[in-house]
Amino acid sequence: MPLSSKTEEHKMLSISDVAKHNSKESCWIIIAGRVYDVTDFVDAHPGGPGVILRYAGKDATLEYEPIHPAGTIEKNIPKDRHLGPVAIERSFIESLKQRPETSPSLPEVLPLSACKSLLDLRIVAEKKLTPKARVYFQSAVETFSALRANDKQWKNVSFRPRVLRNVSKVSMKCEIMGVDSSLPIFIAPAAMAGLGHPDGERCLARGATRMAIPQCVATYASVAHEDIVSSWTTDPGRRGSAPVFQLYVPRQKKDARDLILKAKSLGFKALVVTVDSPVIGKRDDDDQFKALQDLEAGVQSPSNILAPLPGQEADTLRGLHCSDFEWSDLIWVREIWGDKPIILKGIQTAEDALYATQYDINGIYLSNHGGRQLDYAPGSLETLLEIKKYCPEVVKKVEVYLDGGVWRGSDVVKALCLGARAVGLGRGFMFALSAYGTEGVIKAIQILSDEIQTTMRLLGVTDISELNESYVNTVRLERKLFSARI
Known part of the structure; x- marks a missing residue:
């Protein structure tokens, strides 16, 4: 006492x-x-x-x-x-x-409580990942130009803070793809989370529902979609939000119908249709790792691609998905899915953003697939600026989401200032679950929450609805914009 x-x-x-x-x-x-x-x-x-x-x-x-x-x-x-x-x-x-002053000794693996950024969680994860997981999580297409574009774009936008405003209370709540969220962020779709943790996407589901943000569940999840939904609905720490489903259209369109109906029956709240993958990008690190595995197992891969015989048609190179999926197919997708939100993921130009508004969709998702599809593709923030310059009406007609290179809450705020409704993070959460499972996912969300609200207060903003272009300077990024008339 x-x-x-x-x-x-x-x-x-x-x-x-x-x-x-x-x-x-x-x-x-x-x-x-x-x-x-x-x-x-x-x-x-x-x-x-x-x-x-x-x-x-x-x-x-x-x-x-x-x-x-x-x-x-x-x-x-x-x-x-x-x-x-x-x-x-x-x-x-x-x-x-x-006594000489000493700094605290840094352990070989940083404890969860000492992780203060998503990059800290990434460092921990990289020490734990298997070679296969490390290659898959970090790989990108060909020269890595698109991946670097994602990282660089955020540095080319600076803030314009306002001062002497009452910022004692801040609200970050919003609606994402028809789902309530405590923050303007969501877990972006990423396949094979099981490479990072035995519970895979269950970790993402638990962390998301406990922190009340949406999870976009990948078609190629390492855990059965039923189990992921169960993690959402039965978790004792559940606090809100809901999962949405990301769809790759398979080679046979009829198989897409089955996937859509299954997602609908499981109760997913929105359908996120990936439209940037008619073929799979050439990811050298992935391909090389698989080739080395084949050699080790005594399997000899063909050294070249043989031309088809006369009268035969060549298969679509790297055609894992449907290569003839077109705009008109969105009509039957809507018929099957019903009236819940549909979002098109992989929009990379103002033209396609504008064209998308002619169809019965609710939102567009700007993304270059984490730099894993087309080499030298633009970063999503660059695409958003292009839309704002050439067809600003798009942002008023449909919801706009984006991902790519987001590692800080300040990145999220920049996107919101330019008209995005919310921002997805893929690799950040994959590294978080690889480092510390469910607790790592929760920690990542807490870090982002801290950074978002701190950035808002320092900008002089108390609600995300107040964010607009006046709070950012985009001159450096605008120099890269497409200059021809659309």
């Missing part, structure tokens, strides 16, 4: 007396030979409770004095919490001052 106000000023406390008060419930510290009861101040400390609790029951002089003006603790701690001097030899104080 903390000493009462009747504690006599001249009473000398011992080091052992102080050491007993080493918890959040009763926290004493020593500053310059005097003892203070800071129990009631722990949560109010500007640097967070951890700064004080590291020195609970100990001498904090060397940590305190270099960064606080004289008299700070005396002014902030009530008089009745000034407990008096501590019996400590002067020689001990001098020895403390002579």
Whole structure:
């Protein structure tokens, strides 16, 4: 128990007396030979409770004095919490001052609590991933130009903050593809999450429902779609939102009908139709890894592609999906799916964005497939600026989503300023689940929430609906825009 106000000023406390008060419930510290009861101040400390609790029951002089003006603790701690001097030899104080300053040792694998960015989670994941998983998660098409475009685009947009506004309360809630969300982000579709964690997409589902953001479930998920939906509906920590379904149209269109009907019966709230994959991009790292696996297994891959015999038609090279899926096919997709939202994923030009509005769809999803399809494809933010320049009416007619190279909450805010409704993250969440499973996914969402609301407050904004072009400078990115008339 903390000493009462009747504690006599001249009473000398011992080091052992102080050491007993080493918890959040009763926290004493020593500053310059005097003892203070800071129990009631722990949560109010500007640097967070951890700064004080590291020195609970100990001498904090060397940590305190270099960064606080004289008299700070005396002014902030009530008089009745000034407990008096501590019996400590002067020689001990001098020895403390002579002790060299050391930084905390960094463990080989950063603990979850010490991960402060999505990049931290990525570093942890990369130390845990198998070679196959590492290649799959990090691979991109040919020269990696499209992947680099995703990363670079965010650096070419800067903020224009407004000041002296009341930003004590901030709202980040929104609706994404017909689903309520606590944040303007969602888990983008990415296949084979099981390469990173045995529970695969279940980790994503648990994290998403506990933090109330949508998950876009991939056609090629490593977990049965039924199990993913079950993780959403039965998780004891469920707090809201819902899953949506990403559709690859198979080679045979009739198989797409079966997938759509199954997604509908499972209760997915929206259909996200991928339209940028009539063939699979040439991902050298993926192809090389598979070739080496084949060689190791004694399987000899053909060194070239043989031409068809006369009268025969060649198969579509890399044609894993339907290569004759066209705009007119959206009509039967709508008929099967019903009246729930349909989003077209993979829009990369203003022309296609405008053309999409002529069909019965609810939104477009700007994406170059994480840099994994067409080499030298534009980044999604560049596509969004192109739309705003040549056909701004698109943003008013349909919802606009995007992904690609998003690692920070500030990236999300930039996209919202330019008209996006919400932003998807793929690799970020794949690395998060690979690092720490469900807890890693939750941590990633918490980090993004912190970064989004901090960015909003520093911009002078209290609701995401207030964000607009006046808060960003896009001049550097505009230099790259397509210049011909559409």
